Amino acid sequence: MKAIGPCDLVLFGVKGDLARRKLLPALYQLDKAGLLDKDSRIIGVARGDAEPIEDTLDTFLKEPVDKAVLARFKARLAHVSLDFSDMNAYAAIGEVVNHDTPEVYYFATPPSLYGDICQGLSGASLIRDNSRVIMEKPIGQDLASSRVINDKVDAHFNERQIYRIDHYLGKETVQNLLALRFANALFAGNWDYSCIDHVQITVAEEVGIEGRWSYFDKAGQMRDMVQNHLLQVLTLIAMEPPVSLDADAIRDEKLKVLRALRPITSANVNDVTVRGQYSSGFLRGKAVPGYAEEEGAITNSHTETFVALRVDIDNWRWSGVPFYLRTGKRMPAKCTEVVVSFKALPHNIFAKSQKQLAANKLIIRLQPQEGVELLMLNKVPGLESNMRLQSTKLDLSFFETFKEERIADAYERLLLEAMVGNQALFVRRDEIEAAWTWVDSIMEAWDQSGDGPKSYQAGSWGPVASIALITRDGRSWEE
Ligand SMILES: NC(=O)C1=CN([C@@H]2O[C@H](COP(=O)(O)OP(=O)(O)OC[C@H]3O[C@@H](n4cnc5c(N)ncnc54)[C@H](OP(=O)(O)O)[C@@H]3O)[C@@H](O)[C@H]2O)C=CC1
Ligand SMILES: O=C1O[C@H](COP(=O)(O)O)[C@@H](O)[C@H](O)[C@H]1O
Numbered sequence: 001m002k003a004i005g006p007c008d009l010v011l012f013g014v015k016g017d018l019a020r021r022k023l024l025p026a027l028y029q030l031d032k033a034g035l036l037d038k039d040s041r042i043i044g045v046a047r048g049d050a051e052p053i054e055d056t057l058d059t060f061l062k063e064p065v066d067k068a069v070l071a072r073f074k075a076r077l078a079h080v081s082l083d084f085s086d087m088n089a090y091a092a093i094g095e096v097v098n099h100d101t102p103e104v105y106y107f108a109t110p111p112s113l114y115g116d117i118c119q120g121l122s123g124a125s126l127i128r129d130n131s132r133v134i135m136e137k138p139i140g141q142d143l144a145s146s147r148v149i150n151d152k153v154d155a156h157f158n159e160r161q162i163y164r165i166d167h168y169l170g171k172e173t174v175q176n177l178l179a180l181r182f183a184n185a186l187f188a189g190n191w192d193y194s195c196i197d198h199v200q201i202t203v204a205e206e207v208g209i210e211g212r213w214s215y216f217d218k219a220g221q222m223r224d225m226v227q228n229h230l231l232q233v234l235t236l237i238a239m240e241p242p243v244s245l246d247a248d249a250i251r252d253e254k255l256k257v258l259r260a261l262r263p264i265t266s267a268n269v270n271d272v273t274v275r276g277q278y279s280s281g282f283l284r285g286k287a288v289p290g291y292a293e294e295e296g297a298i299t300n301s302h303t304e305t306f307v308a309l310r311v312d313i314d315n316w317r318w319s320g321v322p323f324y325l326r327t328g329k330r331m332p333a334k335c336t337e338v339v340v341s342f343k344a345l346p347h348n349i350f351a352k353s354q355k356q357l358a359a360n361k362l363i364i365r366l367q368p369q370e371g372v373e374l375l376m377l378n379k380v381p382g383l384e385s386n387m388r389l390q391s392t393k394l395d396l397s398f399f400e401t402f403k404e405e406r407i408a409d410a411y412e413r414l415l416l417e418a419m420v421g422n423q424a425l426f427v428r429r430d431e432i433e434a435a436w437t438w439v440d441s442i443m444e445a446w447d448q449s450g451d452g453p454k455s456y457q458a459g460s461w462g463p464v465a466s467i468a469l470i471t472r473d474g475r476s477w478e479e
Contacts, residue, residue, distance in 0.1 A: 004419045006039035006101045010093060012084065012117055013108035014044030015051055017212075018136065022167075023108060024053065025061045026411035032069045035416060036076070043078045043096055050079035084113050090124035102130040104418055110215075111139050115152030122156045134163040134418050134426075137228045138219060142443070143436035150429050163418045164427040168229040170410030170417075173366040173398070175425070177236040177338075178245070180364065180372065187362075188241075190342070192317040197359065199323045200339040200478055201233055204331035206283060208458070209305070213296035220303040222275070225327045227439045231258065232427070233366070234323060237338060238313055247423035251431060258434035262312040269445035274454065274466045276306035278330040281458030288330065288458045302452040305329045308466035309442075310473070324470055326477070330458035336366040339478045353386035363478070370398040370407065 009027070013019055030036050044050055053074060057065045078096050082089045097103055105121065107114050114135060121127050133153065140146030153162060168174050181187055190196070203225060209216040216224060235254035242249040264272055279290040291297065291305050306328030313323065342360040350357065361375040373395050380388040398407065417425050454463035461477070470477055 004035065004037060004040075004416070006037040006098075007419055008041050008043055008097045008101055008103045009106060009415070009419070010043045010045060010097065010103055011106045011108060012045045012113075014079070015046040015048070016108055019044070019108045020051075020056045021060050022409070022411045023106065023415070024056050026409050026415055028057055028061065028065075028069065028073050029408065029412050030416060031073045031076070032066060039098070039101065040419075041076045041078060041098065043080060043093070045080045045082050045084075045093065047083055048081055050077070053077060084109065084116050084120065087116075087120050087123055090120035090126065093121070094124050094126055097126065102132065103128075104132045104134065106134045106415075106418075108136055111136070111149050114149055118153055118156040127156050131157070132161050132163060132418060132421070133157050134165055134414075136165055137427075138223050139164065139432055140436070141218065141223065142440050143433060146432055146436050150432070154429075159429060160423070162426075162429075163414075163423060164429070164432060165414060166228045166232050166427050167410040167414065168232055169425040169427070170412075170414035171366060172407050172413075173364070173370045174233060174236065174410075175413075176372075177233070177364065178250075181237075182241055193319045193321050195342055196321050197341045197343045198321055198473075198475060199237060199341070201230055201237070201323065201325045202335060202337055202339075202478070203230055203233075203327040204333060204335045204461075205327070205329050206331060206334045208278070208288065208330050209291070209294055211295055213294055217298070217301055217303045221305050221307045221327055221329065222439060222443060226307055226309070226325065227435050228427075230325050230327055231435050231438075233338065234311065234325065235431075237340075238318060238323070240317070245424060247426075248428075250424055251428045255428070255431050255434060256315075257313060258431060258438065260313050260315040260318075261438045262314050263438065264309070264442045264445060266445045266448050269442065269449060271472075272310040272469070273442060273446070274306075274308040274463055274469050275304035275446065276308075276328065276456045276463040276466070277301075277303065277453040278305050278328075278458045279455045281330070281460065283330065283332070283459045290458065304453040306453070306456060306462045306466070308462060308469050310469060322473065324475070324477070326462065326466060328456075328462050331461060332459050334368060337478070338364040338366065340364075341475075350387055350389055353384075354389050357389070358391040361478075371401075372396045 011019055011023060027042055080092050080096055082092060107117060135153065140149050181191065235257040238257045239253040240256065242253045277291050280293065281288060292299060292301065308326040311323040311325055340362040344359060345357060348357055357377060363373040363375065365371045373393050375391050375393055377389045378392045380390045382388060414425060454465055456463045467477065
């Protein structure tokens with residue numbers, strides 16, 4: 001990683017869940033790695049006084065705090081107490097920032113406040129040509145509301161200054177999808193309808209909604225996970241080779257995939273989508289409540305906590321190759337993976353001993369136990385005249401292979417890239433809008449169908465209907 005020049009990172013919502021759990025620990029790690037300039041500062045903005053950084057790091061850092069790093073880190077911190085809706089109060093930020101260095105504003109707040117914050121900053125003359133803004137997802141509830149929020153931000157910052165976060169793009173293994181596809185000749189010629197039967201993308205979470213009912217019940221798993229993280233992973237798997245690693249070269253190709261997604265409407269929604277909501281159950285032997293019994297819950301919520309989809313991409317490369325997506329909360333295990341299943345060979349010369357040849361599969365484990373596996377058939381050693389074949393695994397564990405390297409958290413990478421000024425790992429406005437256009441159509445079809453989500457027990461792999469969704473096509477989910 002390259003070092004960066006000095007900047008002021010102004011963190012709106014510094015006392016919130018995301019800032020405490022992810023952003024402050026990530027900034028500490030960047031400082032520890034010597035990647036923050038000695039003059040860079042971190043200015044937290046929130047209502048009321050600052051919280052002691054020691055408490056936050058003790059709670060959320062996944063390793064003991066290093067005293068020397070902590071002392072250096074603390075010296076960078078400043079706090080401004082401010083209500084974001086008070087337009088006259090923003091001058092207080094101007095008194096703290098260093099006017100000789102660029103500012104990176106991080107909006108770790110509900111998106112409904114982004115417009116106010118921009119207006120406040122602008123009113124206090126705190127937006128300059130070299131200022132940048134990082135915005136959290138999900139931006140809006142649908143295409144129309146995302147446009148309203150983006151317009152408000154665009155009124156003060158141009159697209160080159162805007163960094164829309166999708167933290168999946170900062171994960172090492174998600175970035176590795178580019179390396180896997182575009183640095184290895186092995187896959188370059190095989191990556192299309194002629195060799196691939198189908199692709200599965202699973203993002204299973206063990207957690208429930210973690211006290212975030214008021215946010216989650218308005219969002220649901222479709223807006224919280226599919227509209228952003230799953231579609232971003234899908235674009236990286238499906239896109240054409242970009243001409244370079246430049247931000248727009250990559251984003252142009254991702255956009256083409258989003259625009260080629262076959263619309264899901266009332267006509268096909270029941271065939272290609274399943275939504276579910278968890279009821280009480282057991283996870284790792286412990287009883288857990290259902291969605292309707294979570295803290296802050298209202299009864300009769302129709303919000304989905306599970307989604308399974310069959311997605312078709314209407315372009316040359318992926319003609320006839322379905323992508324099966326599923327994501328849910330309170331699944332039996334945390335597991336994010338992509339499975340690429342290759343087609344059967346045209347003729348089986350081993351038919352005497354092996355009626356059917358198991359498909360080759362490329363399994364890309366995004367988290368946890370990050371790595372890549374290739375399932376292929378090999379001969380079982382032995383003197384029998386009929387060869388026995390067995391599906392065997394080439395298993396590359398990142399942990400084992402890159403023992404010396406620490407796997408950085410996604411937010412470390414993304415904060416660094418925003419400070420450096422590289423937008424490649426951030427989402428452009430047209431991508432967000434293409435994703436919303438596709439998702440809106442599904443949500444509308446769900447609303448029109450009058451059905452609610454199907455129930456599934458916490459600790460299971462989702463409603464039975466999600467199994468039917470894929471078995472109808474003669475395939476099954478990877479477990
Ligand atoms: N938490 C997570 O895991 C993830 C969050 N995100 C996104 O990150 C953003 C922040 O989420 P999260 O941290 O969970 O939310 P929180 O509600 O925990 O934090 C938001 C912070 O904003 C502050 N705030 C709200 N209104 C005002 C105001 N008028 N003036 C001053 N401060 C205000 C709140 O302060 P107060 O307590 O005083 O109200 C709170 O500290 C959201 O956009 C979310 O979608 C994205 C991915 C994951
Ligand atoms: O953005 C979000 O992501 C998390 C899952 O992230 P991961 O890095 O742990 O896979 C999800 O739990 C949360 O609801 C959502 O807002």
